[in-house]
Amino acid sequence: MDSEDVLRVLDSGKHNIFQWLTFFKLGFVYLRGCWHVLAIIFMGAVPSHWCARPEDTNSTHYYPDGECSVTFEQGGTNVTEECSYGYEYGKEFDSTIATDFDLVCKNDYQVDLSTTIYMIGSALGAILITPLSDKYGRKKVLLVSLWIQGVFGIGVAFVQSYIAFVITRFVVALLNMAIALIAYVMITELFTTKKRTLPSVGVNFFWSWGIMTLALFGYLIRDWRHMQILITVPNFITVLYIWFLPESIHWLLTNKRWKLLRKTVKSAAKTNSITISEDFFRHMNEAETCPSRSIEQVEVDTFVKQGTEQHVETKDVKPMDGQTKAVTILDLFKTPKIRRYTIVMFYLWFVISLAYFGILFSTPTLHGNMFVNLAISGAVEMPACLTCMYVLERTGRRKPLVCFMLLCGVMNIVTIFVPAETASGVNLQPLTITFAMIGKFGITGAYSTVYLMSAEIFPTSVRNQAVGLSSFFENCGSISAPFIVYGAKNLERMPLVIFGALTVLGGLLALMLPETHGQALPENIPDIDDTPRHVTKTTAPLSDPGVTRL
Structure with missing residues (x-):
C-alpha cells in the first residue's frame, strides 16, 4: 500500500468534500501570504x-x-x-514608513532596501524552515510558523525605527515563504494523480485574489500601521486549524504514523460519505504492532466498490530494509538522474523568477490610479491560470512549460525592437505593453507549471526540502532582477536581452525533465531511478467490499 492507494479509496466518494474543504483552508493560507509580500507597495509608498x-x-x-x-x-x-x-x-496617505521615518531624498533607497532584505528572508526561510515539515510534519510546522509570524507581524505595526521595521519584517518573510511552500505541498499531496492538476494550479487563483483584495485594503486604509495589523490578524484565525486541518496522508504514511493515519483516513471517509472496512487497515495494524516490518513488505489488496464489481489492485513492491535511513538534501545529487532533474529545476526556478520581476521592472509604468493598477495586475494572471488548468491536464506538464517559457523569452526579446513611435508619429507604446503582457502571461503560466512539477518530480521523503531549496533559487532570481535593470541604465536594451536569452535557455533545458502527468508521486529517492512497478488489475465478483457508499 502506498499513499496513492489510500487517496484513491478516499476519492471514491461522489463529491470529494474532504479534499476540497482542505483545499480551501490551505488556499486561505496561500492568499494571506500574498498580503505580506506586496503590502510594501502601500506601506512604503512615497507621497508628494x-x-x-x-x-x-x-x-x-x-x-x-x-x-x-x-x-x-x-x-x-x-x-x-x-x-x-x-x-x-502630501495627503495621499495618512502615514507610510516613508513619512514616519523620512525615507525620501538621500534616504529614498531604504524603502527598496527593506524589500530586498525581505526577499533575502524569504530565501533563507525556504531552505531553513521548510525542511522541518519533512521531519516534524506538514501541519505542525505550518501552524507554528503562522502563529510566530502573527506575533512578529503585529510587532511590525508598533516599531518606532526603520531598523526595527526591517528586522521584524525580515522574520515575517523568513516564515512567509515556508508557510506558502508547505501549504502548496499539502495541496498536491491531497489529491490522486488523476485529479492533482486542477487544485495544484487552481491555488494560484488565491494569489490573484490576494493581490486584488490588497488593492482594496490599500484604498480603504491609508495608515500603514493599521494596514499591517489588518493583514496579520488572519494568521490567528488558523488556531481553528488545530482541529479542522488534517495532516498530509503522504507524510503520515512515509513516516509510519499509523495511528494518526488511520484516524485521518476514517475522518476523511466519513466526510466523503463512504465506509471503509477494517480489512483495509489490517496492514497498518500489522505494521504498528510489528515496527520492524514495513508495510511495503506485504502484498496489498485494495478493495474499492464500483457498481456491482470489485477491483483488486495488486502491487509487487520491493522489500525495504528494517532500518529507515535518514534522507537529506544531499541525496538529491546522489544519482545521475535525480541530479539532472534537481539542477534543471533549480535553474528554472531562478530564471522564471528573474524574468517575472524583470518584466515587471522593464515594462512601461501604467498611468492611472495605483490601486486600480494593482487590482488589474492581479486580474491579468487569471487567464494564465485558466489556460494552465485546461492545458496541463490534457497535454501534460513538460510541453506547456517549454511553450510558456519560450513565449515569455521571445516576447522579452521582441519588445526591445519596438520603437517608441513610427516614422509618421504613431505611438507604439500600446504595442510594447501588449508584448510585455503576453510575456507576463507566459511567465505566469510557467510559474504555475514549475510549482506543480516540483511537487511531482521530487519524492515525498525529501519533497519539502527540495521545493524549499528550489524556492531559494527563486528568491535569488527576484533579488537579481532589479540589480540587472538598474545596473544597465545606460544600456536600455540589455536587461530584456538577458531575460529573454535566459528564459529561452530554460525552455530548452525543460526538455530534459520527465513527464510527471499521470504518474504516482515518488515516495523515496530510489523510486526515481527504479523501473515502473508492475501493476495488475483483475475484476472479481463483489464479496467483502472495502468501501461502500452510504
Missing part, C-alpha cells in the same frame, strides 16, 4: 513631499526648491541646501 520651513522665518526668506532642497537668503545671497528642518508630506 517638500522641505519643512523653520518655525521662525522673520529674518530669512526661506522657500522650498524642489522636493529635497531649500533656498534662502543669507547676507544678500541666495543659498541652496538640503532640507535642514525635516519634510512635509
Whole structure:
C-alpha cells in the first residue's frame, strides 16, 4: 500500500468534500501570504513631499526648491541646501514608513532596501524552515510558523525605527515563504494523480485574489500601521486549524504514523460519505504492532466498490530494509538522474523568477490610479491560470512549460525592437505593453507549471526540502532582477536581452525533465531511478467490499 492507494479509496466518494474543504483552508493560507509580500507597495509608498520651513522665518526668506532642497537668503545671497528642518508630506496617505521615518531624498533607497532584505528572508526561510515539515510534519510546522509570524507581524505595526521595521519584517518573510511552500505541498499531496492538476494550479487563483483584495485594503486604509495589523490578524484565525486541518496522508504514511493515519483516513471517509472496512487497515495494524516490518513488505489488496464489481489492485513492491535511513538534501545529487532533474529545476526556478520581476521592472509604468493598477495586475494572471488548468491536464506538464517559457523569452526579446513611435508619429507604446503582457502571461503560466512539477518530480521523503531549496533559487532570481535593470541604465536594451536569452535557455533545458502527468508521486529517492512497478488489475465478483457508499 502506498499513499496513492489510500487517496484513491478516499476519492471514491461522489463529491470529494474532504479534499476540497482542505483545499480551501490551505488556499486561505496561500492568499494571506500574498498580503505580506506586496503590502510594501502601500506601506512604503512615497507621497508628494517638500522641505519643512523653520518655525521662525522673520529674518530669512526661506522657500522650498524642489522636493529635497531649500533656498534662502543669507547676507544678500541666495543659498541652496538640503532640507535642514525635516519634510512635509502630501495627503495621499495618512502615514507610510516613508513619512514616519523620512525615507525620501538621500534616504529614498531604504524603502527598496527593506524589500530586498525581505526577499533575502524569504530565501533563507525556504531552505531553513521548510525542511522541518519533512521531519516534524506538514501541519505542525505550518501552524507554528503562522502563529510566530502573527506575533512578529503585529510587532511590525508598533516599531518606532526603520531598523526595527526591517528586522521584524525580515522574520515575517523568513516564515512567509515556508508557510506558502508547505501549504502548496499539502495541496498536491491531497489529491490522486488523476485529479492533482486542477487544485495544484487552481491555488494560484488565491494569489490573484490576494493581490486584488490588497488593492482594496490599500484604498480603504491609508495608515500603514493599521494596514499591517489588518493583514496579520488572519494568521490567528488558523488556531481553528488545530482541529479542522488534517495532516498530509503522504507524510503520515512515509513516516509510519499509523495511528494518526488511520484516524485521518476514517475522518476523511466519513466526510466523503463512504465506509471503509477494517480489512483495509489490517496492514497498518500489522505494521504498528510489528515496527520492524514495513508495510511495503506485504502484498496489498485494495478493495474499492464500483457498481456491482470489485477491483483488486495488486502491487509487487520491493522489500525495504528494517532500518529507515535518514534522507537529506544531499541525496538529491546522489544519482545521475535525480541530479539532472534537481539542477534543471533549480535553474528554472531562478530564471522564471528573474524574468517575472524583470518584466515587471522593464515594462512601461501604467498611468492611472495605483490601486486600480494593482487590482488589474492581479486580474491579468487569471487567464494564465485558466489556460494552465485546461492545458496541463490534457497535454501534460513538460510541453506547456517549454511553450510558456519560450513565449515569455521571445516576447522579452521582441519588445526591445519596438520603437517608441513610427516614422509618421504613431505611438507604439500600446504595442510594447501588449508584448510585455503576453510575456507576463507566459511567465505566469510557467510559474504555475514549475510549482506543480516540483511537487511531482521530487519524492515525498525529501519533497519539502527540495521545493524549499528550489524556492531559494527563486528568491535569488527576484533579488537579481532589479540589480540587472538598474545596473544597465545606460544600456536600455540589455536587461530584456538577458531575460529573454535566459528564459529561452530554460525552455530548452525543460526538455530534459520527465513527464510527471499521470504518474504516482515518488515516495523515496530510489523510486526515481527504479523501473515502473508492475501493476495488475483483475475484476472479481463483489464479496467483502472495502468501501461502500452510504
